[in-house]
Amino acid sequence: MLDDRKLAVLRAIVEDYVSTNEPVGSKALAERHNLKVSPATVRNDMAALEEEGYITQPHTSAGRVPTDKGYRLFVDRLSQVKPLSAAERRAIETFLAGAVDLDDVVTRTVRLLAQLTRQVAVVQYPTLTRSTVRHVELVPLNDRRVMLVLITNTGRVEQRVIELPEVVEDTRIAHLRAVLNACLDGCGLSNVPELVADLPERLPLEDRPVVATILSVLLETLVERHDEKIVFAGAANLAGADFSTGLRDVLEALEEQVVLMRLLGETSTDTPSALTVRIGSENPYLRGTSIVATGYGSGDNQLARLGVLGPTRMDYPVTMGAVRAVARYVSQILAAS
Amino acid sequence: MLDDRKLAVLRAIVEDYVSTNEPVGSKALAERHNLKVSPATVRNDMAALEEEGYITQPHTSAGRVPTDKGYRLFVDRLSQVKPLSAAERRAIETFLAGAVDLDDVVTRTVRLLAQLTRQVAVVQYPTLTRSTVRHVELVPLNDRRVMLVLITNTGRVEQRVIELPEVVEDTRIAHLRAVLNACLDGCGLSNVPELVADLPERLPLEDRPVVATILSVLLETLVERHDEKIVFAGAANLAGADFSTGLRDVLEALEEQVVLMRLLGETSTDTPSALTVRIGSENPYLRGTSIVATGYGSGDNQLARLGVLGPTRMDYPVTMGAVRAVARYVSQILAAS
DNA sequence: CTTGGCACTCGGGAACACCGAGTGCTAGTC
């Protein structure tokens, strides 16, 4: 049904439309890409492609525009991820290398990605539950309050102020800290609940209320941060583009963590580092936008996801290349620290 | 020059224009506000107001629109801050009360303010330099690395991984931690540099290289975070409004920390908690927008600023009321924790 | 000083014609 030339025509249509943002006609197509056939032939092919639903015309007597299905075919079979230039790679490297802590890594990453793709970049903070405990700290603030600080192997720090049920002197706090660390150091965060389950019972009776209070806050911290923070950058890049769904909806989605999370998508369990591309109506919300995302993190320990959001009419090969490259570099940085 | 009725006319023009977004004519004015004079009289007053530069007409045969100067007069003399409704106050209170840490307070605040005003809200993180040290923690990660965690009285936590120049066993780290805390606990952050200046000299010779490394990172942390993080929310509210300067510019400014900082403005040293209103061309960048901002923080210890950014044509009394109320509640929350 | 009246201005919308890119179809050509 779709011979090679028809596919070539589709590819040409996508490429032209992406670069010009105007419906592309048979004549322009025939001459700009050396298809070696006449416009009339191209027209026939276009009619076939339209029949199959890969392209459509906004109105009679206008050129053709790819449909979501057309983009899908293009991404799956007609294009290949475009690697970044050496200069771009160097830029990424130096930009990310300057990061001082996890927060900084994430901030720099999201900005970098936005600038590189000229789209909106979205980065999810590394997931706590897949991290391991590097240290638990209890800092006495006064005799009824301590601050709980949880440090993970990804450099993330969570803190909570805890109101104690009774006055506790510092030496007891220090002891509890040692107990907690002995119990949790190096363990995966997801294992924490079971590890601390019988902790109160193993301690002297008088310590139990205090420990119970601390543990409840600790567990709460783990649970609350389970659905992770997401940040975005590059909203200014939306100003030019036109979204079928309206700019407002896009901006609203960007500020809604939950929606953004859904858009980034779950890591497919088998190949988490593969690029996910969701085109237009394939998206749960925001039917008018496309998303290119991937997991990132050190080794096979996928931590979170990052990606780019833009109009359906985007340069997929370039965007995919940028997302993939940035994900790799960030993973590298995180592994090193 | 400007008698009471002319001022009343100006006030009416501002109010009508803000609510309708259309140039307001003499006839509509005369009937909607009971000015008890005829349209012709109003026209004379309008001519005078235009002469003085308080209003202008987009083109001949159109109604009048306030100028920046007109808004300024309105804000300064013709309006009063509109207090929030009881329901709104309750909403603020309950919404902010649920915050678990400083990050959460800031995030909730910015969202709340955006929702309340239907504009873009901007909140600066509490300034480190005005805070005091509550605790310094050194956490051994391995024998060549420690994590420095700095906890302030505002609940803020800064962390840095430090590469040590030599292998240091945990007991020495613990000792250094005690020394640092003895030296810094409770001190203002701005005093830290001088306080630690002679610290290496007071320690045994063999500790000095390690201490020097740690201190350099500590000082670096203080300096780097001096110009503070700023977050915004409510960008979706920009979608409806039309900015003379273009939506793109506004979005770009929002993502540029430095610009945003300038827009929020420095705390005027005398009355930091006063509302600052910058209208249109009074702004350093973004001439087409207005900003309502104020300092917040506990007591006379002003910590940072928050505010709202919107089109020049905004409802100043309501916006000012919201900004003031939110600032007060946040200050209260911060003082309590 | 205020007011009613009046001539004037000009932006914006409706109606209209025109252009041209692009199409589908058909007949001819390799």
Add this chain to the structure above:
DNA sequence: GACTAGCACTCGGTGTTCCCGAGTGCCAAG
């Protein structure tokens, strides 16, 4: 059988014209 050239047709976009009416400034009367 596939490709191509030619041609009639469609229709969105643009430019033109025209008209309306909101709004103004000015003037003379109250």
